[in-house]
Amino acid sequence: xxxxxTSLEPPAKPFNEEMLIQRIRNGEHDLFYELIRPYERxxxxxAFAILRNQAxxxxxxxxxMLKAFKNIRQFRxxxxxxTWLTQITINEARMWRRKEHANIMEPIVDRQDEEGNxxxxxxxDWREIPLETLERKEVRQKxxxxxxxxxxxxxxxxxxxxxxxxxxxxxxxALGISTxxxxxxLLRARLMLRDLLAPGFGGSWSSKLFLAKGTKPW
Amino acid sequence: MVVSCEEVWREIxxxxxxxxxxxxxxxxxxxxxxxxxxxxVLDGTRNVVQLYGDERMFEVPLGFSHRLHRRLEENLPxxxxxxxxxxxxxxxxxxxxxxxxxxxxxxxxxxxxRSEHAQPGTGVPPDMLVIVSGDGKTFxxxxxxxxxxxxxxxxxxxxxxxxxxxxxxxxxxxKYLTA
Numbered sequence: 214x215x216x217x218x219t220s221l222e223p224p225a226k227p228f229n230e231e232m233l234i235q236r237i238r239n240g241e242h243d244l245f246y247e248l249i250r251p252y253e254r255x256x257x258x259x260a261f262a263i264l265r266n267q268a269x270x271x272x273x274x275x276x277x278m279l280k281a282f283k284n285i286r287q288f289r290x291x292x293x294x295x296t297w298l299t300q301i302t303i304n305e306a307r308m309w310r311r312k313e314h315a316n317i318m319e320p321i322v323d324r325q326d327e328e329g330n331x332x333x334x335x336x337x338d339w340r341e342i343p344l345e346t347l348e349r350k351e352v353r354q355k356x357x358x359x360x361x362x363x364x365x366x367x368x369x370x371x372x373x374x375x376x377x378x379x380x381x382x383x384x385x386x387a388l389g390i391s392t393x394x395x396x397x398x399l400l401r402a403r404l405m406l407r408d409l410l411a412p413g414f415g416g417s418w419s420s421k422l423f424l425a426k427g428t429k430p431w
Numbered sequence: 432m433v434v435s436c437e438e439v440w441r442e443i444x445x446x447x448x449x450x451x452x453x454x455x456x457x458x459x460x461x462x463x464x465x466x467x468x469x470x471x472v473l474d475g476t477r478n479v480v481q482l483y484g485d486e487r488m489f490e491v492p493l494g495f496s497h498r499l500h501r502r503l504e505e506n507l508p509x510x511x512x513x514x515x516x517x518x519x520x521x522x523x524x525x526x527x528x529x530x531x532x533x534x535x536x537x538x539x540x541x542x543x544x545r546s547e548h549a550q551p552g553t554g555v556p557p558d559m560l561v562i563v564s565g566d567g568k569t570f571x572x573x574x575x576x577x578x579x580x581x582x583x584x585x586x587x588x589x590x591x592x593x594x595x596x597x598x599x600x601x602x603x604x605x606k607y608l609t610a
Binding site: 258400 | 443447478479480485489492495500584
């Protein structure tokens with residue numbers, strides 16, 4: 214079985230997770246591998262959402278997992294382990310960026326006024342699309358590129374809420390912002406992504422030539 | 432209540448979350464029925480949420496999990512064991528290391544196939560990207576209707592899939608098997 218295949222869903226029996234954490238605290242450290250297995254991809258993608266670089270995201274994911282192990286006694290059962298782990302990852306990624314890449318400029322969209330209304334750029338008709346298109350690497354690539362072009366605060370919020378399926382409250386807690394800010398950023402992130410994707414993808418999913426070079430905004 | 436296009440855009444995210452009150456929802460739906468532009472924005476935004484919410488959007492670099500575990504092994508303290516436990520663990524480690532050596536020395540031999548019915552895929556171009564799934568025994572071309580366990584698929588190079596013991600799907604990879 215390929216090692217990357219792990220589920221994003223929380224474990225079916227949270228009780229087992231609680232029990233695992235307790236046993237790890239009592240010295241059965243090897244069980245930590247079992248505890249984190251369902252979240253490996255989640256942690257990597259949270260790091261990647263901030264850093265947009267595979268090598269950095271992998272380093273940060275490793276650091277975050279180590280930190281989670283070292284601080285396992287501080288985990289409180291009232292939170293979800295996955296949320297706690299995501300929060301550690303976000304903090305690690307931010308620290309990494311400050312330390313290693315302080316001179317990197319943020320994309321221009323980050324300077325947009327968060328409070329102002331967002332007006333869609335065009336109204337391309339993007340009809341229902343089959344999810345099977347995601348099996349095409351070039352489709353996933355275009356989606357990843359569009360996401361990477363968003364400003365960090367929008368990207369972080371979108372990834373936690375819409376990709377990792379954290380609640381609005383959990384997203385707010387993980388990012389250290391208010392729930393109102395989460396909602397505002399989420400709206401803008403979704404509308405910006407639609408603006409980026411709809412003209413290229415709308416109405417032409419079934420065509421092999423739907424991403425003809427030079428005709429799309431990316 | 433009558434709402435403008437701008438108000439619809441402002442609330443479209445909350446609308447998708449099911450977080451607008453009934454009267455506003457009714458007003459938005461009334462507006463959407465007569466406004467092609469807002470319907471396009473709503474459809475597209477819904478597509479964005481649906482597409483990015485799919486598990487297939489999470490791709491990790493090949494070998495990520497292996498490298499993560501290795502890093503953890505280097506840094507995590509072992510289980511607290513008795514002396515006898517340590518001896519057993521040491522013996523097991525020697526056996527594991529030995530088996531790795533044996534595996535390495537036979538690197539040019541054919542990997543053990545996951546399915547007894549499979550045919551080795553020697554004709555498949557090793558750099559071609561193929562789909563494997565967690566519980567599956569075969570690898571497929573993207574879009575093959577016989578992909579097993581679609582929720583846990585992964586894209587790898589055919590050479591890597593073969594190395595891991597996956598066999599080519601006899602349907603979508605047929606041309607490489609008969610070649």
